[in-house]
Amino acid sequence: MADSKPFSVVIVGGGLVGSLQAIFCAKRGWKVDVYEARHDPRNDKTVSGRSINLALSVRGISALKAAGVEKHILENMIPMKGRLIHSKDGKLSSQPYGIFGECINSVDRMAMNKHLLDSAEMFPNVTLHFNHELLQCDLDSSHATFKKKDGTNLSVTASLVIGADGVHSRTRQQLMRKARIDFSQKYIDHAWVELTIPPTANGEYAMDAHHLHIWPRQTFMMIALPNLDKSFTVTLFMPQSKFDAIATEEDLKTFFRDTFPDSIPHMGEKLLVQEYFKNTKGSLAQIKCRPYHYQDKVVIIGDAAHAMVPFYGQGMNCGMEDCLVLEENLTTHLGPVGSASSRNPNPVHVSAALDAYSAQRNPDVEAMCDLAMYNYVEMRSSVTKAGYLFRKTVEGWLHRLFPTTVIPLYTMVSFSRIPYSEALRRWKRQSSWFDTASLLGKTAVVASVSAAVFALVVGRPVVAFKK
Ligand SMILES: Cc1cc2nc3c(=O)[nH]c(=O)nc-3n(C[C@H](O)[C@H](O)[C@H](O)COP(=O)(O)OP(=O)(O)OC[C@H]3O[C@@H](n4cnc5c(N)ncnc54)[C@H](O)[C@@H]3O)c2cc1C
Numbered sequence: 001m002a003d004s005k006p007f008s009v010v011i012v013g014g015g016l017v018g019s020l021q022a023i024f025c026a027k028r029g030w031k032v033d034v035y036e037a038r039h040d041p042r043n044d045k046t047v048s049g050r051s052i053n054l055a056l057s058v059r060g061i062s063a064l065k066a067a068g069v070e071k072h073i074l075e076n077m078i079p080m081k082g083r084l085i086h087s088k089d090g091k092l093s094s095q096p097y098g099i100f101g102e103c104i105n106s107v108d109r110m111a112m113n114k115h116l117l118d119s120a121e122m123f124p125n126v127t128l129h130f131n132h133e134l135l136q137c138d139l140d141s142s143h144a145t146f147k148k149k150d151g152t153n154l155s156v157t158a159s160l161v162i163g164a165d166g167v168h169s170r171t172r173q174q175l176m177r178k179a180r181i182d183f184s185q186k187y188i189d190h191a192w193v194e195l196t197i198p199p200t201a202n203g204e205y206a207m208d209a210h211h212l213h214i215w216p217r218q219t220f221m222m223i224a225l226p227n228l229d230k231s232f233t234v235t236l237f238m239p240q241s242k243f244d245a246i247a248t249e250e251d252l253k254t255f256f257r258d259t260f261p262d263s264i265p266h267m268g269e270k271l272l273v274q275e276y277f278k279n280t281k282g283s284l285a286q287i288k289c290r291p292y293h294y295q296d297k298v299v300i301i302g303d304a305a306h307a308m309v310p311f312y313g314q315g316m317n318c319g320m321e322d323c324l325v326l327e328e329n330l331t332t333h334l335g336p337v338g339s340a341s342s343r344n345p346n347p348v349h350v351s352a353a354l355d356a357y358s359a360q361r362n363p364d365v366e367a368m369c370d371l372a373m374y375n376y377v378e379m380r381s382s383v384t385k386a387g388y389l390f391r392k393t394v395e396g397w398l399h400r401l402f403p404t405t406v407i408p409l410y411t412m413v414s415f416s417r418i419p420y421s422e423a424l425r426r427w428k429r430q431s432s433w434f435d436t437a438s439l440l441g442k443t444a445v446v447a448s449v450s451a452a453v454f455a456l457v458v459g460r461p462v463v464a465f466k467k
């Protein structure tokens, strides 16, 4: 068979996940066109995306390694070995993430995106098109229409359309018009705003750079991650009503003095006021849907397929792992990268691979969405409670003794590729053991206290009687 018409993919969205997916597709020898609504971020410094830095962990790193693009990123990230909890009175306490010194890593979103775009563009089969916004996609023919910067339309056809166009995905919207997609969207009441802790006067980090800083305040929290330029990006998460209550500079200063006093000298009130009022207040939603594909024509990945609240630092990691799982499923059904059957696949096999992908990935992604919701409570409140700390300590010991039997949840999610749904199941099982154990513990305490009381109250006359 002559490769007269090569297998071609259109990737919608050149963000973190779309640009990585382009590399995997190029390695299969497919013709790849990436269409990105925004302009090329490599041409300027002022593209304001969401969140300036993010936490990269094992799942994201595994995907970057499989694509062969990890080196530059690993060299330019800042390892964070634990949480550093800031209490109201300025006390600091460190809570390591893993008992074997495992770290999550602060990376610059824009730098990583640029690196992935550069890496994708090195493949002769990849063409990047900026200022192309997807308007419409006809699923049966894989015919996509993009609006260009000059207002004209461009229509293209491809063997497969991959939607990596983020939380407000137009590809998903088009998929939902045609296929039978279950869909749910849930906004949480909390919003966020980004602030900055600049380097100190002598050009150093104002706080420890190898921690993720948290100011947990029960119903809300502030966090900070280090940047390579010695600054920290600070994110304040709180209920919308609390944002609404801060109307003036004085309100803001009072709120910070009462709530996060130790952060003020680092930020400086002037910068705080300036950034707080200027910066966008982001909203937070969770989106679940399934399946993620239509026949052999369209599939969605990354935030387009699943948006989660950011409290586990897994959104991007999960999106990058999507690429990896899709890769494995394509290999199963099409044959390995480099084979003729993979370079020029039979549509029936593509369809089977996408079926497998949707079926396999959905329960994992939804488990992660649920864990991300749960972790907000852990970060803003549980980390300050004795019961939580006790369990964390005991789990740590058990993990050291039985490294594969008892694994703390955070370790399973951030430092392993155990499927998210299995992590959730194992955590629930471990929780029930733990509850039983502490119940037994309490029962033992109650029993011995009762025995002592009995001995005192009832036992004395008995003893007296014996005399
Ligand atoms: C405050 C905050 C903190 C976070 N922290 C972390 C963290 O620490 N760790 C982590 O793993 N994740 C984190 N996340 C999640 C992470 O940002 C996302 O999961 C990740 O950006 C998803 O990548 P994506 O490529 O799927 O989507 P995006 O990054 O949103 O990229 C989508 C791209 O598609 C383009 N696009 C959109 N519509 C169209 C269209 N119609 N046509 C063409 N192009 C289009 C967009 O311009 C964009 O470039 C955080 C999120 C937030 C909000």
Ligand SMILES: *[C@@H]1O[C@H](CO)[C@@H](O)[C@H](O)[C@H]1NC(C)=O
Pocket: 006, 026, 029, 030, 031, 124, 125
């Ligand atoms: C894609 O790249 C491979 C090598 O990486 C090459 O053999 C093939 O001809 C290219 N295909 C197209 C459509 O450019």
Ligand SMILES: *[C@@H]1O[C@H](CO)[C@@H](O)[C@H](O)[C@H]1NC(C)=O
Pocket: 135, 136, 145, 151, 152, 153
């Ligand atoms: C571009 O395509 C959209 C959607 O198909 C259509 O509504 C619009 O009229 C087109 N615009 C132009 C200038 O052709």
Ligand SMILES: *[C@@H]1O[C@H](CO)[C@@H](O)[C@H](O)[C@H]1NC(C)=O
Pocket: 324, 325, 326, 328, 329, 330, 332, 333, 356, 357, 360
């Ligand atoms: C799809 O990939 C997942 C994750 O690697 C794997 O568990 C599953 O068995 C794969 N399914 C097929 C059919 O390849």
